[in-house]
Amino acid sequence: MISGDNLQRVIDAMSDGVYITDGHGVTLTVNKAYERITGIPRSKLVGLHMSEVVRAGYISRSVSLEVLKEQGPVTFSQTIADDHKILVSGTPMFDAKGRIEYIVTTVRDVTELLHAKRAEEQLEQILKLRDHYGTSFDGDLNNVPFIISRRTKDCYDLAKKVAPTSAKVLIQGETGTGKTLLARTIHQYSDVADGPFIELNCAAMPETLLEAELFGYVAGAFTGASQKGKTGLLEAANNGTLFLDEIGDLPLSLQAKLLKVIAENRFLPVGGTEFKSTNFRLISATHHDLKQQVAQKLFREDLLYRLNVVPLELPPLRERTDEVEALLAHYLNHFNSKYELDCQWHRDVVYRLSRYDWPGNIRELINLTERLVVTADQSLITLAQLPSELRGETPEGASGASLKAQVEALEQRLIEDALAVYGTTRAAAKALGIDQSTLVKKQQRWRKGQQTES
Ligand SMILES: Nc1ncnc2c1ncn2[C@@H]1O[C@H](COP(=O)(O)OP(=O)(O)OP(=O)(O)O)[C@@H](O)[C@H]1O
Numbered sequence: 001m002i003s004g005d006n007l008q009r010v011i012d013a014m015s016d017g018v019y020i021t022d023g024h025g026v027t028l029t030v031n032k033a034y035e036r037i038t039g040i041p042r043s044k045l046v047g048l049h050m051s052e053v054v055r056a057g058y059i060s061r062s063v064s065l066e067v068l069k070e071q072g073p074v075t076f077s078q079t080i081a082d083d084h085k086i087l088v089s090g091t092p093m094f095d096a097k098g099r100i101e102y103i104v105t106t107v108r109d110v111t112e113l114l115h116a117k118r119a120e121e122q123l124e125q126i127l128k129l130r131d132h133y134g135t136s137f138d139g140d141l142n143n144v145p146f147i148i149s150r151r152t153k154d155c156y157d158l159a160k161k162v163a164p165t166s167a168k169v170l171i172q173g174e175t176g177t178g179k180t181l182l183a184r185t186i187h188q189y190s191d192v193a194d195g196p197f198i199e200l201n202c203a204a205m206p207e208t209l210l211e212a213e214l215f216g217y218v219a220g221a222f223t224g225a226s227q228k229g230k231t232g233l234l235e236a237a238n239n240g241t242l243f244l245d246e247i248g249d250l251p252l253s254l255q256a257k258l259l260k261v262i263a264e265n266r267f268l269p270v271g272g273t274e275f276k277s278t279n280f281r282l283i284s285a286t287h288h289d290l291k292q293q294v295a296q297k298l299f300r301e302d303l304l305y306r307l308n309v310v311p312l313e314l315p316p317l318r319e320r321t322d323e324v325e326a327l328l329a330h331y332l333n334h335f336n337s338k339y340e341l342d343c344q345w346h347r348d349v350v351y352r353l354s355r356y357d358w359p360g361n362i363r364e365l366i367n368l369t370e371r372l373v374v375t376a377d378q379s380l381i382t383l384a385q386l387p388s389e390l391r392g393e394t395p396e397g398a399s400g401a402s403l404k405a406q407v408e409a410l411e412q413r414l415i416e417d418a419l420a421v422y423g424t425t426r427a428a429a430k431a432l433g434i435d436q437s438t439l440v441k442k443q444q445r446w447r448k449g450q451q452t453e454s
Contacts, residue, residue: 017086017107021064023100025050037086037109063090064103071100077110085111149322152178155312156185162310163189168262170247170307171285173314176363176421179285180245182314187241192281195240198233203249204426211254217270234267237280247307248288248299255300262306282307317358317365324354324365331366335373343373346382356390360421367420387417412446415439 008029011018017034021027027045035041040058050062059078066074067090075089087108095101162169163186171179180199187197200213216232233242244250250258261267262282266275284307293299317324328350336343358364368390372381383391418428425443429436 017109019045019064019105019107021050021103021105023095023102025062025064025068025103027053028102034107037107063088063105066090067092067103067105068100085109149320151315152320152323155314156182158310159186159312160189162186164191166191166281168307168309169283169312170290170310171283171312171314172287172290173285174287174316174359174361176361177314177316178362179314180243182312183241183243183245183283183285186283187243187281190241190281192240195280196237197241197243198237198280199243199245200233201245203246207251207254210251211257212270214254215257215267215269216276218272229269232267232269234261234278234280235276238278239280241281241283244282244284246286247284248286248290248293252298252300255303259300259303259306317361318356321354324358325350327362327365328353328369331369332373335370339374341373341376342379343376344380346380348383349381349386352383352386352390363423364421367423371420387413389417411442415442 008031011020011029011031012033014031015033017037018031019027019034020029027048027050030040030042030045038059045053045058048056050064053059054062054065061076061078063074063076071092073089073091075087077085077087079085087110088105089108090103090105092100093102093104159169159182169183169186171182173179183199184197187193200210202210205213212230212232214233216230216235219229257267261278265279266277268275288299290299290304290308294301294304328345332343332345335341353365353368360367368387372385376385414432415428418432419425422428422431425439426436429439432439
C-alpha cells in the first residue's frame, strides 16, 4: 500500500492533473500537474469543500460534486484561463459498504491535442487542394524530355538562372506552349523546391469562387461555406511556389487584393478579421498581351510591374518547328508503350506536321499523337489518317451530301478537334466562341444520332 507522503510523490510524478476529495467532497490533495494546468496552488485548496472552491471562483464547475450527485463517474470538458481546454474526469471510489470514500479526478490539458487536430485537419485540406491543383503534371520532372530548340533553350537557361532568387517571373506564351512545365522547372530549381507547388488557373472560375480559392474563408463566411472554413491557396503555397496561370483573366478587384498580398505578405480570408501571413514564390503566366490589357484598363499597371520582374517568353510551336520531329518521336514512343502498340510515323506525316501551325501547340501535338495511335488500323501512320485540315485537303463539297449535312459534319469535326486540343467542353466552347451548353447539346444530339444509326 502506498500512503501519506509516498502517495503524494506518486501523484506528483503524473503528467495529468489529479484532484482527490473525500466522500463528502472536501479537498484532500492535488498534484503538481494540477497546480501547473490550473495555476491554483495546493495550499489554497486543501481542506476546502468543492462548493467553496466553486464559490471562491477557482473553478466554474465541480466534477466531484457531480460524481456525488450521480454516484458514478462523470467527464466533461472546460475552458480555463488563457483559453486552455481541459478534460475533467471524476471517478468515485467506494468503501466496503458501497459508500463513496474518495473521489479521484484527473484533469488533462487537451489544448495541444486540439491544436494538433486542427493542424491535422488543415494539412488534410491542403493536401486535398494540392491534389486538386497540383497534380495536372503527370510524372517526375526529371523524366520529361526537354525537347527544346535553341530558342526555347535560352528561355529555360534564363529560368534556371533566376530560379534560386526570389524574383517574380511572368511567363508569356500561347496555350499549350509549356508554361506550366516551365513554372515547375523554376520551382524545382528554386530555394523552395521542397515546399508545395500550387497552381491556379485564373480563367477557370467565376470571381467569387476564385477569391474563396485564393484567400480561403472562415466558417460561415457566406451561405454554403463549410463549417470549418477553408484554407486558401495563398496559405497553402506558404514556403513554396504559387503559380497563377492566365493571370490576365484575374478580375480587377482581385488584382488589387493580390497586389496588397504581394506588398505585405499577409492577407485576410473571406469573412475573416485576422490577417494570415504567407510567404511564397510567385510565378504567373498569361497568353494575353498584358501591356495591351493595361492600355484597355483591364489590367493594373502597378501589378504588371510587380509581376514582370523577369519576363520569359515561350514561343509558339510554329516558331519552334525544329522541335516538332523530336516531340512527335517522343510522344509516339510514350503512347506506344502506354497502349502496348508499335506505331510508326510515315516520313510524309512528319514532314507535313513539321509545317503545320499548331494553334494548340505542344498539347495539340500530344493529343493528336494519342488519337492517331489509338485509332490506327496499321502500325504505319500515314497521311491518310491525318484529319483533313492537317492533310491540306478541302473535302467539303466533294461528297454530294446536302449543305446542311456537310456543315453539320464540319461543325462536329471542329468541335471534336477543339475538345482534343483543349480537353474540356468549357475550354473548347470558349475557344470556339460558343456557349458550353450549346456545345454539350450538339454532342448529345450527335450521340443520339449514332445510337439510332446503330
Ligand atoms: N519542352 C517540352 N518537351 C516535351 N513536352 C513538353 C515540353 N513543353 C511542354 N510539354 C508538354 O506539353 C503539354 C502542355 O504543356 P503545359 O501544360 O506546360 O502548357 P501551358 O502553356 O501551361 O498550357 P495552358 O496555357 O493551356 O495551361 C504538357 O503535357 C507538357 O508536359
